[in-house]
Amino acid sequence: MPGAVLEMIGVSKGFPGVRALADVDFRLFPGEIHALMGENGAGKSTLIKVLTGVHSADAGEVRLGGERVTVTGPQHAQSLGISTVYQEVNLCPNLTVAENVFIGREPSKAGAIRWREIRRRAAELLTRFGVDVDPGARLGTCSLAIQQLVAIVRAVDISAKVLILDEPTSSLDRDEVEQLFTVMRRLRDDGVAILFVSHFLDQVYEVSDRMTVLRNGALVGEYETARLSRIDLVGHMTGRTLSTLEQLHVRDETARVQAEPVLKADGVGRRGAIAPFDLEIHPGEVVGLAGLLGSGRTEAARLMFGADLADSGTVALGGASVPLRSPNAAIQHGVAFCPENRKSEGLIEDLTVGENIVLALQAANGWLRPLSQARRQELVGRYMTALRITPADPDMPARNLSGGNQQKVLLARWLITQPKLLILDEPTRGIDVGAKAEIQKLVVSLAEDGVAVLFVSAELEEVLRISHKIEILRDRRLIAEIGDTGSVTPEGILEIIANGTTS
Amino acid sequence: MTTLGLKGPVRIRREHAAVLVTFGLLVAMFAAGSIVYPAFGSAQVVVDLFIDNGFLLVIAIGMTFVILTGGIDLSVGAVAALSGMLCAFLLGQWHWPVAVVLPLVLLVGVGFGFGMGYVIHHFEIQPFIATLAGMFLARGLCFVISVDQISITHPFFTEWAQTRIPLGEETNVTPTVLIGLVVFAAAFWTLHYTRFGRAVYAIGGNDQSALLMGLPVARTRIRAYMVSGLCSALGGILFAFYTISASGLHEVGTELDAIAAVVIGGTLLTGGSGYVVGTVLGVMLLGTIQTILRFQGTLSSWWTRIAIGVLLLLFILLQRLLGSSRTRR
């Protein structure tokens, strides 16, 4: 085997309170497609950021072609021959394809840009990579896949040693992914080293030669893709051994079906987000949505609230079909939603804790019917006490609370409205253990009081512990439903995630 | 003046749509004007459009650069007025030579642009606030020089104002028109054939991407405001040639006319898309409206403002329609 083009030795990187990378070794060889695998928070993006110079490593070294280098930033990385293409295409949509390939380094004569030359060379490059697009087309009019390919063409034309593809396939459909893979394989055959990050196991197995698995910032191992079974891979990623193959129970229909479902989704889906799926949630039932990062958990949950528009299927709330064109429609039917992204989509940091808590109720009442001061104090006080929000100061700006307390504020906000269905997207992520347990307990007790809960979480134990029924997602599809959660283990679910068919 | 024969990056149909609509409207107005008023169709009327709006054309071209980056420059009218005042003052009171005064005035304009661009980019102040401060400052400085109108008696200016360059038998143009055309040609070349020009478009398209693609975003953005400052100063000088006077109240509202001309010319106010050719058409369209009102005689000048507002609305809605295919959640 030839020498590694890129090598990381003992690299560590910490942020305040977090060890993002701990003594990680990593090798990338010319002419290979190397997958970087790991769950959320495993350290993948930190590793890439160290490679591209966005972050500097606290310890360890990076070697490029055997030479030790200190990458100072994305520009420097590019000049060293390390190019990155992100999921969000970093090109200019208003310029032509050809210009995007060459901007900043346009061939020119006597200070004047030579457009004919640009178009000719761009056409050549695109043909060489098998990208079928008119170089004169405006980039914004091209599909996302083409845009990504153009970004890759640009990156490779600038410097062709190492190409990092960070979740390039997340929003591509099947054919587009194939197109991308064709180009990736061609580059590999040309000797380019490609680092590929994806959440889609099928894709990783389809295109990668080797993979490196990270977990909690530490290196788990480096494997040849062909010699690592999917079950082992998932095991490595999640830190579990799948020795016991549990017998799965088919859905237990006797549980709570007698009552009318609070929510019944029929073929609901959204292109590029989640394939059409069916789902029923009954009063007092906690339904868990399980799946790896990027499997479509959040996307499915958002459709149930009208946060995104579904482009197929119908949703019935309390027996009546409701067109969910906006969150308002869902809220009126007693649906509540705590989004995954607390800061950008949930909390209004400018407002006080108390204001944040009463916001949903007030929005439903309309501005002309304000809660009386006494009622507001009573409600805020009651829920702050019940959820143990600290510091217990309702007049404090919400931005100053810790993550766990912010989450409780969001919960309180919806509990006040006495919802029939509560959708919680990763309510326990990034919060401390105590708060986590409190929130789990709260969910259980809510269900006992007859509230239906749709619970999205990356943590399988958590989902298992509190759910009556688990929906398993993979590669943006709902692939299985487990009705009797008493007889399932986390390993059993991983098994399904690893081996489930995506038909 | 055809938009289709352009070489270079100009191949995108949708972006052409707005320019073509403007062009069509201009032709239609001219045709209608010529039918109703026989004198309207003469070449001199067309030339007069340029003579009367030469300064606006130059200012609007500078504005085009700024708007293409996704910014806005409210200071142009004030900087133009200040330029006129500086000319009048330095020539009339201090008797400095023209060869010193004109470059100096242009430099002041560039300086204003640099200051505002620097603050906008490095301190992340919203463009309209930063240029608003620039506008206040420039207008205020005009009044520091003098609160009254000053007439310019310098022979260079008075002669310039009377110079006519014959163009065929019955038509002639002022040097201002030629300067306007030179500025247009330079702007066109800069925007389409230099890296600075392409970077202007790239920043307007997506400045984060431009940064990641290694383009000099800071330098480009500041330079765009410097171009606008330069054009404003030049426009102010041309206006001084035209009126042979200077006043702190000159060119009030010019910033709005310039913005309107740029938008009506098909440039997106959000940046990244548009052509100087469109700006020229936009200025001519504004000029044509005024000319028609003048020929008409009974309709008063305020209809110009209303017409500009209506056109602005139509073109903004048109842009919105053309741009609505950008999907958003």
Added chain:
Amino acid sequence: MKAVTGHRLFWPAAVLVVMLLANVVVTPGFFSVQVRNGHLYGSLVDILLLGSPLMLIALGMTVVIATGGIDLSVGAVVAISGALACYLISGQQDQGAVTGVLVAVALALALSAVLGFWNGLLVARVGLQPIIATLILMVAGRGVAQLITSGKNINVNSPPYKLIGGGYWLTLPFAVIVVAVVVALTGLAVRRTALGMLLEAIGGNAEASRLVGIRSRRLIVLAYTFCGLCAGIAGLMISSNISTADGNNAGLWMELDAILAVVIGGTALTGGRFTLAGTILGALVIQTLSTTIYTTGVPSQVTLVFKAVVVAIVCLIQSPAFRAKVFRRRARPEAPPPAAPAAADVEVNA
């Protein structure tokens, strides 16, 4: 916390006090207020009276800015409102008839509200950027005003109309009373109902507001309508004060003064938290500045230079980038990328 409210108003109040004190030094009798002919007279009263239109416009602007928007058309609305009222009054047989004046005032205000409503529709329904949406009316508005006045200044001779911007009632300038009433009503409407909180929510985080079920569109339209109405009242005051409607110059650059007043008052241009009291202080600061310059004998137009300096200073102080670069209170390892570590940016606005 009450202390926070105190902090928010501290700077604008301090600036105002310093300016007033500076005036006392220059003009010893500056603070003296006398009663002449049953009217209050004095520099302070003048500042309140002359600042009334600006206070009103800035009030409306505050509400719009709270939603994360801006209204550039207020100056034009000022001109239109004054023009329509004066046009209607001048056409009446008896210009002094109270009913006639009331009808004229009502129609002018209705038109102003409609213009604000139009802005709101463009922003909330059509989805235009606020600057762009209101630019249209800013451009066309003066034309409309001149259309109403036929390009001439319309002089009216109507005692009831004169009362609005130049008259006295209970020894106080009527305009000041109007401002006090409007401010009080707005304060009540905003803080006694949930309106203020919901507007702040929209301006603070539009996406979160959508997900919490706030009907943003209606509220945004309401804010712009209110802003138009405020500008309309200001327009009546300005034209009434000089008994003339000047379509060309009435309210010229007022939009900029209003924005400036809001910013000085401590409401961020990015939307969210707003303070009506701060805005009133901000407007008074601007008016005091103008008055001060006037009394020192400098041409009043030169005020613009000082305003430019004030805008620059206030904006720079409010700019996080400026503070980071110039003061470097906390040395950060590198410029924080968009996704900064969550817990690290806890910063109390002192």
